[in-house]
Amino acid sequence: MDLQSGKLYWPTTVTNPPSYPRLDENVTCDVLIIGAGSSGAQCAHFLCNQGLSVIVVDKRKVGEGSTSTNTALIQYAGEKSFISLSHTFGEASAARHLKLCEQSIRHIEQISRELPIDPDFIRRDSLYYASYQEDIPSLQEEYALLHKHGFNVELWDEQRIGSVYPFRKSSALYYYNDAEMNPLKFVYGLLEKARLEGVQIYEETEIAGKRFEQDAAVFFTKERREIRAKHVIIAAGYEDKDFKVEKNATLSSSYAVITKPVEQLENWYKRTLIWETARPYVYMRTTPDNRIIIGGMDKDTAYADTRDSKILASKDKLISEFTKLFPNIPVEADYYLGAFYGGTHDGLPVIGQYETYPHCYVIMAYGDNGTVYNGVLAKIITDQILHGSSPDMELYLQNRPLLEKVKV
Numbered sequence: 001m002d003l004q005s006g007k008l009y010w011p012t013t014v015t016n017p018p019s020y021p022r023l024d025e026n027v028t029c030d031v032l033i034i035g036a037g038s039s040g041a042q043c044a045h046f047l048c049n050q051g052l053s054v055i056v057v058d059k060r061k062v063g064e065g066s067t068s069t070n071t072a073l074i075q076y077a078g079e080k081s082f083i084s085l086s087h088t089f090g091e092a093s094a095a096r097h098l099k100l101c102e103q104s105i106r107h108i109e110q111i112s113r114e115l116p117i118d119p120d121f122i123r124r125d126s127l128y129y130a131s132y133q134e135d136i137p138s139l140q141e142e143y144a145l146l147h148k149h150g151f152n153v154e155l156w157d158e159q160r161i162g163s164v165y166p167f168r169k170s171s172a173l174y175y176y177n178d179a180e181m182n183p184l185k186f187v188y189g190l191l192e193k194a195r196l197e198g199v200q201i202y203e204e205t206e207i208a209g210k211r212f213e214q215d216a217a218v219f220f221t222k223e224r225r226e227i228r229a230k231h232v233i234i235a236a237g238y239e240d241k242d243f244k245v246e247k248n249a250t251l252s253s254s255y256a257v258i259t260k261p262v263e264q265l266e267n268w269y270k271r272t273l274i275w276e277t278a279r280p281y282v283y284m285r286t287t288p289d290n291r292i293i294i295g296g297m298d299k300d301t302a303y304a305d306t307r308d309s310k311i312l313a314s315k316d317k318l319i320s321e322f323t324k325l326f327p328n329i330p331v332e333a334d335y336y337l338g339a340f341y342g343g344t345h346d347g348l349p350v351i352g353q354y355e356t357y358p359h360c361y362v363i364m365a366y367g368d369n370g371t372v373y374n375g376v377l378a379k380i381i382t383d384q385i386l387h388g389s390s391p392d393m394e395l396y397l398q399n400r401p402l403l404e405k406v407k408v
Helices: 038-047 082-089 091-112 133-148 158-164 183-196 237-242 304-309 311-325 370-387
Strands: 004-007 027-034 054-057 122-129 153-157 171-180 200-202 207-212 217-221 226-234 249-259 273-276 282-286 292-299 333-344 350-352 360-364
Touching (some): 004 304, 027 038, 038 054, 038 370, 054 183, 054 226, 082 133, 091 183, 091 370, 133 171, 158 171, 249 311, 292 311, 304 311, 350 370, 360 370
Parallel strands (some): 027 226, 122 273, 226 360
Antiparallel strands (some): 004 333, 217 226, 249 292, 249 333, 282 292, 350 360
């Protein structure tokens, strides 16, 4: 699958990235993880040191899938609002989801300190502003529900926004303690730590077939090597559909620009993450080397040729949208790209368990907070494998309540 095109930034931030061998023999393990991106790496992290033999395979070099284009705004609030999720799943379930995302961010922060490769995790606040006057009531409603459930967020008016930013917006939610990081360094660090703790990792090892037995799943590589496992986690990102098509999943295209380093960011209040209520929306963040990442301009296409034909125009539009907010920060694009972006119709990520795939979990952390969702789902699947159950499994299963009420 042609996941992305353009000039990528994150690979330039890593010198001497880790490398792993191809699988060249038949192997047996307790857990096979297919995919060595964010989801696979976080699963490997949770499963290592649990007395299980774990193998990770990827058809590419590790981290060369969607991880290389992940813009890594680390937030618990997503494109589907708390209000919207509550209407679909009920207030208690929606609140539980957001709390799990908060826990995931805390865990990502904790493990980032322990990795052999520093992923540049930095806590940042977020500003989520009303793009239009008619969006203000929904922001007020969202704030009331977030405040009710103890989330650290404030509702800012135009005067408060204008007092610290060089732009004015009628209203905004100001979230405390979100974060940013380098997603590629994070994956490299997780995998290296897992390798040091006994996980076997194989790259350039493509799965080409499968067979299911009563007590095991057997997957075959293109080189006809056999991997026999008691449990399998299919963590192939947006290429999960190569294994199993999920009716709740969607695929579109998104765009990003990474600027050349800028000389000053003093009037960017606390270097907050910034996004907006408009759909499609534009978002932005900074990097440790004073670049600015501007992303969004999503297009409803799952065709690579169509996606790529819009990269240059989207680059210019993203720069223009940034300049509207920060006219005194001159920027010039250095890297720019178009990439596939997965979501779900109902707004929650998915753990797939299917009769046609016994012994398997399909992890689909689709949505704008993919790194955070990966942490949530990886922990749940680990609990399922180790203990046979997780109290939060039902919330994310593909056949969760109310799914059928969500129409395309």
